[in-house]
Amino acid sequence: MSLLLPDGNALRECILGIGGTGVVVRRGDVAIKLPLKYDITGHGEAQVKHLKACAGISSDSIQREEKVYRRLGPIDGVVRFLDQPGVGIHMAFMQNGSLVDYLRKYTPDRTIQLAWFWGMAYTRSHIHDRHVIVADIATRNFLLAADLSVKFSDFSESTLLPLHTDMETADDSGYSIYTDIGQLGSVMFEVVTGTPCKFDLYKDKPFEPVTATWPQREDLPETKDIWLGSIIERCWTKGTFQNARKLVEALDLVVLE
Template sequence: MNTDTCAQKLRHVNFPLVTSVPVELGSLTPKEGEYDDRIPVIEAIGVEKAIYRRLGSHDGIVRCYDLETSDPSIRMERMSGDLRHFLKEQEPQLPRGILLSWFVQLAHTMAYIHGHRIIIADIRLDNLLLNDTLDVKFCDFGESTLMPLEWDLSGTDELGYSILNDIGQFGAVMYQVITGRECKFDLTRKGSDSWYSGPRRDDLPSTESVWLGHIIENCWTLGFQSSEELAAALDRAPLS
């Protein structure tokens, strides 16, 4: 399949994971006549590797190796941990300068990812990793969509995911980092034949009196039509 002309996505392949390698209890080889559960896992890893190949090397994305091999695995650079667990260990809260630098890094990286015609679809604290110098990076594109290179960034993939959903999830990450309170920008659908959609504004917390609340609010109310607009707003954002 030509990954430059066809949108690719394989979702909801749920297996226990050990060091990012899907495993099953018992034998991995299916019995005669049984469905081979390994097939969708291998295909999903193949799509994710194609995404990493298209993205290439970028400071805001965890580096991957051996992407040209046919092995059903992805080898990544070692990182210090994810943002969720790191923030739980911080007391008192980190200086705003550090938080803003993270948001700026992430927004510009998201713009780079969207520029390569990829819908991320799963932006959350667990998928944002830190290195030893506290640079924050995207990883895990297992839920992402590899769109055709000629896509103009408008509209959705075949399930209803869009860059606007990514921006909404980005706002939820900002809210959690700033306030320390949980916030989920869940994408749901009413039935198997319907599109995924984001939450209603009433289902999300108030941003009143929250630092950078106006930016978070725009993430949730379509105030930004592109990740470039979001990145530009964060470039101008005050620390006070």
């Protein structure tokens, strides 16, 4: 099914990725996340209605995500938002692509891994300081800069909370700073072991709006004999880390042999 630019012209630019809420294209040194817009030529009435509804949802999502970027402002561990005119979210292009794709090709040493984890936790603490719950932390949503530093890059599922919110008690339909910590634990597990790991907040839930639920321990992999296993385990035990800064402090104590 053909994708179109917001102005209705055919999308012919280099596509970096397509997700449920948008398509990311490259224009020189800029990556632009555009709302999904489909060519409806030749489709039946029901299909056209569905595609238009999807396009509307995508457009709304892009607008919400742009508000998150504007709330966050410049943070070193977040892909740089470019305040440029036009439809979509303009970001600095990250030449090394996504973390999940990088891990399919390379096995980083522990020095790099620890630097990644520290950067993720430190950046997330600043994100929480700006009263944002990320909500979808996964290896596919981190990008790698030229120096291999990691950058948060997807806030399509994120929640903007009022600026007076107590983040340690905030809850948005089951999402909180603690689910962010739990998801980061799964990212750490995946990087350390090379095995995909999902912190599934909707396991066995019906396909309809429901409250996110903390996973059962038996639904997560064992951490006993892996590097940083005790820290990952604490990420998966709700409230063990009071906030993201406590995770940063734990990572500060890790000694590389």
